Each structure stands twice: as structure tokens, then as C-alpha cells.
Amino acid sequence: MAQRNVVIGSSVGLHARPAALFVQAAARQPVKVRIAKAGSDPVDARSILSVLALDARNGEEVVLSAEGEGDEKALAELAELLQSDLDAQP
Amino acid sequence: MNSTSTQLAGIGVSPGIASGPVEWLAPPPVVPHDLAPAGDPEAEARIAGEAVAATADDLEARSSSLVGPSADVLAAQAMMARDPVLGDRIAELAGEGLAAAVAVAMAFDEFREQLAAAGGYMAERAADLADIRNRAVARLLGVPMPGVPDLDYPFVLLAGDLSPADTVNLDPAHVLAIVTEHGGPTSHTAIISKSLGLPAVVGCAGVRALATGTIVMVDGAEGVVIVDPAAALVNERLGRLAARRAALTGVSGPGRTSDGMPVQLLINLGRERDLGVVAAADAEGVGLYRTEFLFLERHDAPTVEEQRVAYSEVFHAFAGRKVVVRTLDAGADKPLRFVTQPDEPNPALGVRGLRTSRLFPDLLDGQLRAIARAASGSGTDVWVMAPMVSTAGEAAAFAAQAHSHGVPVAGAMIEVPAAALQASAVAAACDFLSLGTNDLAQYTFAADRMAGELADLLDPWQPALLELIRLTADAGRASGRPVGVCGEAASDPLLALVLVGFGVTSLSMATTSLPEVRLALSQHSLAECQALAAMALRAPDGKAGRETVRTASAKV
Structure with a gap:
């Protein structure tokens, strides 16, 4: 199983547009990716409602996990997305 | 003033004159607690899933016909409707023997409570979720879609009051004027009607009695709604308005x-x-x-x-x-x-x-x-x-x-x-x-x-x-x-x-x-x-x- 810790880079946190972009990207991955905040149960990264309910804020750390073919690559791509300030893009 | 027409008083919050048939903002559907499933659990799960998917399709179609923030709101709502975890929960509840409409309402409410509890931005998303739930449930119950009626002719919109969610897809090309039963000069209705340039009257208690299709004339400057106005009166007021518009420019x-x-x-x-x-x-x-x-x-x-x-x-x-x-x-x-x-x-x-x-x-x-x-x-x-x-x-x-x-x-x-x-x-x-x-x-x-x-x-x-x-x-x-x-x-x-x-x-x-x-x-x-x-x-x-x-x- 692959796992990665990432700090949320988006200034508004993992909400609104950044959350939507992240969920869409997760849905494109060949493996099922889960996301968790420290101390919380991991949730399906393709579920916008679960991701919003995490309430992950700017500067907070989340844990991505996945298992299966291409898991490392999937996590690398999603981690990069989470680190950038998604809301700053047009 | 035509003596046979009734005049209803309210508070004018956005000036202008418009005349046309009234349509009510449809209320959210009520799900009977004891609604019995029509088919077996698999069939209920299937039709529940189809209704939610159709609601998402509809939101996406409306989103693609718009631009700007309204389009983004609708696209975000469609994404919520397609949430796989929500879909699984609906199937699970229907599988336990609940009617499709009940399963949809319950599953949405569970997620809605989670978001509402977080407050702020999340609470607003909870309101979005309520909107999607009501659309999917209305589809399953066969009642009119809640919100602004989607008609291909222009009408005067009547409502108890309007919330920001109600007005997201309010199309000024189809809505001639807005009249609400409640609300005051600083209500959301006043703000949105002014920004859209639509005549509006709020706090007009008399409209409750008006049936769909009744012809009214709304005077947003005077704050009155005239029921069944004589053609001559409408023409006179519109003429006066045109003269005013000319003076304004x-x-x-x-x-x-x-x-x-x-x-x-x-x-x-x-x-x-x-x-x-x-x-x-x-x-x-x-x-x-x-x-x-x-x-x-x-x-x-x-x-x-x-x-x-x-x-x-x-x-x-x-x-x-x-x-x-x-x-x-x-x-x-x-x-x-x-x-x-x-x-x-x-x-x-x-x-x-x-x-x-x-x-x-x-x-x-x-x-x-x-x-x-x-x-x-x-x-x-x-x-x-x-x-x-x-x-x-x-x-x-x-x-x-x-x-x-x-x-x-x-x-x-x-x-x-x-x-x-x-x-x-x-x-x-x-x-x-x-x-x-x-x-x-x-x-x-x-x-x-x-x-x-x-x-x-x-x-x-x-x-x-x-x-x-x-x-x-x-x-x-x-x-x-x-x-x-x-x-x-x-x-x-x-x-x-x-x-x-x-x-x-x-x-x-x-x-x-x-x-x-x-x-x-x-x-x-x-x-x-x-x-x-x-x-x-x-x-x-x-x-x-x-x-x-x-x-x-x-x-x-």
C-alpha cells in the first residue's frame, strides 16, 4: 500500500473549487484513493461530500493512501495538486 | 383606475411595470413518512439511483447553458449528486426495504447534517444538498420541481419569500416581475430584483389567494399588484413608463x-x-x-x-x-x-x-x-x-x-x-x-x-x-x-x-x-x-x- 502525507496549499483550504478539482482528479486514477486528516477515518477521495466534510484547511496535513497497480503514481499526482494553491489559478 | 380590478398593496422594492400570468415558486416536496415501496428492494434502489442521476444530468445541462458563478454553482451541485458514497448509501437504504423517495431523502439528510454541523462555508453547501435532494425526490414523487418554474413563456413569479438558492437559476428573460408575500425592503428579493432590473413588490400578503395563470400588473415603483387589469390601464402605465425611460436617458x-x-x-x-x-x-x-x-x-x-x-x-x-x-x-x-x-x-x-x-x-x-x-x-x-x-x-x-x-x-x-x-x-x-x-x-x-x-x-x-x-x-x-x-x-x-x-x-x-x-x-x-x-x-x-x-x- 502506498501512502503520502501532504500539506494543503490552497489558501481557501480543501473547499470549493480546489476540492472539486481534487475529487475529479481522484476519479481519473486507476486505483481507489482514500484521504484522511490526522485522527480521522480515511474517506473515498472520489466523494466530494466526504472530502468537504474533512474540512481540511490551508496548512493542515492530510494522508493519501491507495493500493494496487499505479498507486504510487496516482498519489504523486494528487499530492502535487493538493500542495499547489488551486484557487489562485484562473 | 379600473374599478373592477383588485389592487393588492405591498412594498415596491425595484421599479418598473410588468404584466403577465402568475406562477408560484414550487415548494419543496414533502415525503410521506409511511410511503411504501412500490417494487422490490432492487427495483427501488435502481429507480432511486436513476432519479438522482437524472437530477445530476439536469443540473449539468443547465450549468452548460450558463456562464459565470451561476454555472459554477450548478456544476458543483451536479458533482455532489454524482457522489459515489452518497449513491452507495441510497442503494443501501433502498436495499433495506425503504421506498426510493424515502431512501433518497434520508441519505441526503445524513450528509446534509454532517456539512451543516461544520457551519460557515459548509453550511452553504448543506443548502445546496437540500436543493438537490428536493429535485430528486420531486422527480420520484412526480410532483413539480421545486424552485422557479421552468416554462417557455414569460410570467410573474410569486413566492412566500425567495432565498438565494431559489434565485440562482432565475432567468430574467422568462421572469417579468417578482412578488413575494413576506419580506421587507432589505430582503434578498429586493437585492436580487434590483440587480436583475426586474420590477418587484415584497410584503404583499394579498397574493396568497392568486391562482396560477391569473393575469396581474406589477408596479414596482408604487408597490402595488393589480389583478386582472384592464388592457387600457396596462397600456397607459406602460406608456408612462416608456416616457419615463426616455426622460431617464x-x-x-x-x-x-x-x-x-x-x-x-x-x-x-x-x-x-x-x-x-x-x-x-x-x-x-x-x-x-x-x-x-x-x-x-x-x-x-x-x-x-x-x-x-x-x-x-x-x-x-x-x-x-x-x-x-x-x-x-x-x-x-x-x-x-x-x-x-x-x-x-x-x-x-x-x-x-x-x-x-x-x-x-x-x-x-x-x-x-x-x-x-x-x-x-x-x-x-x-x-x-x-x-x-x-x-x-x-x-x-x-x-x-x-x-x-x-x-x-x-x-x-x-x-x-x-x-x-x-x-x-x-x-x-x-x-x-x-x-x-x-x-x-x-x-x-x-x-x-x-x-x-x-x-x-x-x-x-x-x-x-x-x-x-x-x-x-x-x-x-x-x-x-x-x-x-x-x-x-x-x-x-x-x-x-x-x-x-x-x-x-x-x-x-x-x-x-x-x-x-x-x-x-x-x-x-x-x-x-x-x-x-x-x-x-x-x-x-x-x-x-x-x-x-x-x-x-x-x-x-
């Missing part, structure tokens, strides 16, 4: 009374979809630049640099003109996660507006620094003002702080009766005054701004409110300080005359209200405005004052 440029007394006409600005369009308005600048949007939906304050960028954009768009920036007005109806005290028993009377700086001095300091930096070299005449000032001491401290950051013109908003009563001292303590009439009415009458039942008390024509405005304007004139009005009162062309009569020097409003106010001013001399102001002040109540001034000011 005949005046432009800076506001002036008929005898040449200048009155600055300014606009109210918040988060703008298209700053270029707003900046193109025929106005001398911005009389109220609301900065809350930079702070909302966040967990911590924006940095000075972030703020500077946002303010620069606005100053640039209004280069060569005046922009009055209102510093952060958090609290009460605009709670912020990182400043609002969660345990305030009475937030409207709590730590809000300028008072926030008692607990969080850095917030105001950072904001003034950002404003000063953005203003420097912008070529814009940048003023700042503090909301919810109560004493001359507060005004003096704010002005000193602004000056120390290099913002030369700093004023106080007059929204608290105490500040109006001490207007001379407050004026002497800073550089200008700006009346926020909505809050001033709320605090003067001890009536919640959002309470539709108290709309008559919140009427800006109330003589007690006018008395406080007069005191403030007098204090401004005596001390040589400009006095502006940036509440709803400024956008009422009749009341604008009264305000100018008191000595108000600038009026700030929505861009759509500018032409009417400019025309009204151009048709009346300062002496006439002063006479009208005296009449309004002597009236027994707001309604009578408005009527007296309307009759006395009538011109062609």
Missing part, C-alpha cells in the same frame, strides 16, 4: 439638483463578477466598497499582500474617481470563523464592525496597511470608513490609525443611534460621515433587519430615522464634513430628494438605481428638496411621509 453625468447644487452619485460595490461593467456605470465613484468577501469562507485573515492585490484591482478600475472603502464589517449576519465570538447571545448588539478591532487589533491594522499600499500611486481618490462607530472617541481613534498608515481621508459610518445623536462630535473627530440607513433603522427601531413582519418599522421613511439623518446632515454641514448615505434609502428616488433636502452630499446605490435618482434630482431644486424633507419629517409614519412627498413632488 436624457440626463447623465454628475448628480445635480435643477438649480445646479452638486450631489455625488456613487455606487455600492462588493465581490463583482465583472468589475469592468460596474466601473463603466455613469457614477462619480464608489460610495461603499464592502471588503467582507475577502474574509468570508476562510479560516484565517487574508495577508496584507493578498488584500493589496484585491484593492488595487478595484482602485485601478475606478482610477481618477473616488472609492470609499469600508473596513471589515464582520459579525451579526456576516460571521467570520476567525473573529466572530461564537457564544454571543445577541450578535447584532455584539462585537461587530469596528468593535472587532477591540479583540483583533491586527486585523484592522493589516487592512489599513493594505489599503494604503494599494492606494499609493493608483490615481484614485481613496477614502476609508469604519462601520458601527458608536462614539466620537472611536471615530477619532480610527481616523488617527488610518492617517498614520497614510490614508488621508477617514470617516465614520453612522449606523448606531448614539453616533447620530452625537454627530457633531463624531464629525469633528474624523473627515466625513456616511449613513448606513439599514442598520441605523434596525437599531433605532429595535427591529431585526431580516424580520419581514416588522418591515413597516424598518421603512427608511420613518420620521424617527429621518430625524437622525437630519441631525447627522446638520452636523456635517456645520463642521464642513461631507455626509453620504449608502443604505437602501439612497436608491429610492423620492427619498433621495428628502436626503438632499437635509443636506446629504452624496448618495451611494446599486448601479441600476442611478438613472432614476439622477433624473429625480435634476427635476427638483434644493429649496424644493428642503420643503419635501420638512414634510417627510412631520409625517405621522413612513407610509404617510412617502405618500405626501410623492404627491408634492409629482412632475410631468
